[in-house]
Amino acid sequence: MSYSVVIPTVGRPNLDVLIDALVAGTGPDPCEIIVVDDRETRLGPAAARNTGWREARGDWVAFVxxxxxxxxxxxxxxxxxxxGLPDDxxxxxxxIVVPLPEDRRPTDAERGTAGLASAHWITADMxxxxxxxxxxxxxxxxFPRAYREDAELALRVQDRGYRIVRGARVTTHPVKPATFLTSVRDQRGNADDALMRRLAGSRWRSRIGGAPGRLRSHAITTAAGLLAVLCGALRWRRVAGALALVWAGRTAWFAAERIAPGPRTAGxxxxxxxxxxxxxxxxxxxRLRGEVRHRKARP
Incomplete structure (x- = not known):
């Protein structure tokens, strides 16, 4: 038995540290360590991992x-x-372990990264x-981002009769750097959810053990806001005012849900x-963009 290691990268500073750990660490060495740099092609981690494993010689391919x-x-x-794992x-x-601050509650961004610790089949170490x-x-x-592409592959592998098991090795995933608008940019994943639905069916969330999404709630809030603006333009002031209150109330509730578990600092x-x-x-x-783009997608 043999194994290879495949690392897709966008040039993060940790890459050299990671390779040094693979070279100097104890245990059987891999056939090769294949690093696929995606900074030029920009095809995404799915394409980078495919490039890597298709060049690998090992019986097993460890994606890190x-x-x-x-x-x-x-x-x-x-x-x-x-x-010694059975053939099936x-x-x-x-x-996966995500270290969080011990002296305060985690921020919204930190809680987002911490979710990797309980996620199924993520290729941070698979x-x-x-x-x-x-x-x-x-x-x-x-799938153009590091989002859903790993779960979708795992579903297809299991559909072909294989089992996926959880090993005993432990890998640390540091909290991702975040900016003021990180949570807004993360909403791009809704387009990938549309593709996931096309490929894995309407019950895909339950199949991957995921929590229910918030899209329906977001749609109600968005509809209330847009209709409030429209009714205001038409000078239907009472209707516009009522819809604006619905939008404001739902937005305030959403914000409160996100603020409550965090450090509650002013920032x-x-x-x-x-x-x-x-x-x-x-x-x-x-999500609308994804539904349009992937309307003809097939497994």
């Missing part, structure tokens, strides 16, 4: 993101996780049997208030 931190004995633990096991997922990848056809390159409260007013409209726009 360029922003994770590996333990010194990661190679040894990976080997223990995949050695197509993949082994690491246990080893696939090469045969399973080949039978499933690899990652679907219609975080302002960030949550502003982005909560913008997110519903942006989320609906990206």
């Amino acid at each position: 993101d360029d922003d994770v931190v590996l333990a010194p004995d990661w190679k040894e633990r990976l080997w223990a996780d995949i050695e 096991v197509g993949a082994s997922q690491a246990r 080893a696939y049997r090469r045969e399973a990848l080949a039978r499933a056809g690899g990652f679907d390159e219609r 975080e409260v302002v960030r949550m208030a502003v982005t909560s007013a913008v997110i519903p409209l942006v989320a609906c726009w990206h």
Whole structure:
């Protein structure tokens, strides 16, 4: 048995540290460490991982993101996780740990990263049997971001009769850097959700163990806001006022839900208030864009 390591990268500073850990760590060495730089092609991590595993020689392909931190004995633990697995096991997922501040409550962005610790089948550290990848056809390159492409592949691998197990190795995923509008930019994933629905069916969220989405709630809020503006333009003042109150109330409730579990600092409260007013409209726009773009998508 042998394995290869594939790392898609956009040039994060941690890449050198990651490679050093793979070279110097204890345990059986991989056949090769394949780094696929996506900064020039901009085709996304799905395409980068496909390029990597198709060049790999190992019986197993361990996908590792360029922003994770590996333990010194990661190679040894990976080997223990995949050695002797029965033929019907197509993949082994690491246990992901996201370190959060110990002296305060996490921010909205930090809680978002922390969700990776309980997510199914994320490729921050995921080893696939090469045969399973080949039978499933690899990652679907219609997913342009590091979002949903890993879960969609896992569903296809399992549909072909393979099991996915969770290994004992532990990998650390630091909190992602965030800006004021990170949560707004993250709404681009709604377009990928539209593709996911086309490929995996209307019950795809339950299949991947995901929490219910907020799109329906965002649609109601957005409709109330847009109708308020329209009625105001038509001088239907009472109707416009009532709709504006609905929009404001729903927006305030959404903001309160996001503020409550956080550190509640002045900066975080302002960030949550502003982005909560913008997110519903942006989320609906990206979902509509995705539905149009992927209307003819087939598995």
